Amino acid sequence: MVLRPPAPGVVKAQELNDDADWNAFDSEAYVAHNYRDLRPDDEQIIRIVRDYFTDHFRRHPGDPVPGIDVGSGANLYPALTLLPWCSEITLFEYAATNAAWLERQVTGYEPNWDAFWDVLREARPYAGTENPRAALRLAARVKQGNLFSLPEARWGIGTMFFVAESMTTAHEEFQEGVRRFAECLLPGAPFAAAFMEGSEGYAVGDEFFPACSVTGAQVRDTLTPFAEGEVQIHSIGIPGDPLRVGYKGMLVACGRRNSD
Numbered sequence: 636m637v638l639r640p641p642a643p644g645v646v647k648a649q650e651l652n653d654d655a656d657w658n659a660f661d662s663e664a665y666v667a668h669n670y671r672d673l674r675p676d677d678e679q680i681i682r683i684v685r686d687y688f689t690d691h692f693r694r695h696p697g698d699p700v701p702g703i704d705v706g707s708g709a710n711l712y713p714a715l716t717l718l719p720w721c722s723e724i725t726l727f728e729y730a731a732t733n734a735a736w737l738e739r740q741v742t743g744y745e746p747n748w749d750a751f752w753d754v755l756r757e758a759r760p761y762a763g764t765e766n767p768r769a770a771l772r773l774a775a776r777v778k779q780g781n782l783f784s785l786p787e788a789r790w791g792i793g794t795m796f797f798v799a800e801s802m803t804t805a806h807e808e809f810q811e812g813v814r815r816f817a818e819c820l821l822p823g824a825p826f827a828a829a830f831m832e833g834s835e836g837y838a839v840g841d842e843f844f845p846a847c848s849v850t851g852a853q854v855r856d857t858l859t860p861f862a863e864g865e866v867q868i869h870s871i872g873i874p875g876d877p878l879r880v881g882y883k884g885m886l887v888a889c890g891r892r893n894s895d
């Protein structure tokens with residue numbers, strides 16, 4: 636069965652973050668649909684983020700830093716991109732279902748994530764982590780919370796994948812979500828954020844969740860005030876089979892937090 640966005644007139648004109656029932660997020664259904672196998676678009680994203688972080692720490696070597704993945708949901712690969720660079724990794728998530736799923740996975744994640752790690756370990760600093768399961772178990776701290784209440788200037792590296800545009804239909808909340816993500820980072824911190832382009836919302840199991848339709852230019856404009864220099868925007872498009880109906884591709888933004 637293909638779940639489509641509700642027909643016009645059936646869907647609420649606007650669904651704010653608070654309106655959605657995030658505790659109805661079915662983590663297992665989400666993984667089964669999105670991450671059971673490694674898709675070519677996720678593979679491209681992993682390579683881009685891996686190479687961006689590797690290049691950043693080659694130019695700015697230092698001790699491991701505290702890292703955060705905002706809105707982790709039921710996805711481990713953003714946290715895996717953080718692994719070689721972090722003293723600890725906060726997996727920050729709102730839904731109780733996803734926080735419980737993360738707690739279970741970080742004790743020893745399931746074999747489907749091995750394909751994601753295989754792409755990361757093509758690069759040297761990742762290859763140096765011989766046992767990523769044990770490393771994640773040691774580094775990860777699951778924290779249930781609302782990204783609109785994230786503390787400022789706490790983390791030295793960050794990721795946020797498919798969250799700011801996939802939690803509301805309101806562009807103001809998308810912009811606020813991006814701002815909160817950027818502001819939780821310390822000056823100089825590298826970040827990577829992924830977005831669904833042109834999303835009309837998405838189903839997880841039997842539940843439909845809101846999204847707002849963004850373009851690469853909007854992502855760039857929203858992140859640029861918080862970044863030192865240029866924000867790199869990579870347009871992934873839809874290689875191979877679409878993930879679902881109602882989106883135009885994926886976008887990845889990489890940059891470095893400025894000091895305002």
Ligand SMILES: C[S@@+](CC[C@H](N)C(=O)[O-])C[C@H]1O[C@@H](n2cnc3c(N)ncnc32)[C@H](O)[C@@H]1O
Nearest residue numbers: 706707708710729730781782796797798801802
């Ligand atoms: C489309 S999922 C993305 C999950 C995951 N990051 C990924 O890459 O697949 C959106 C996520 O945002 C989370 N979320 C929604 N509202 C949030 C909020 N106010 N604060 C933190 N997370 C939130 C949801 O619970 C869900 O896990």
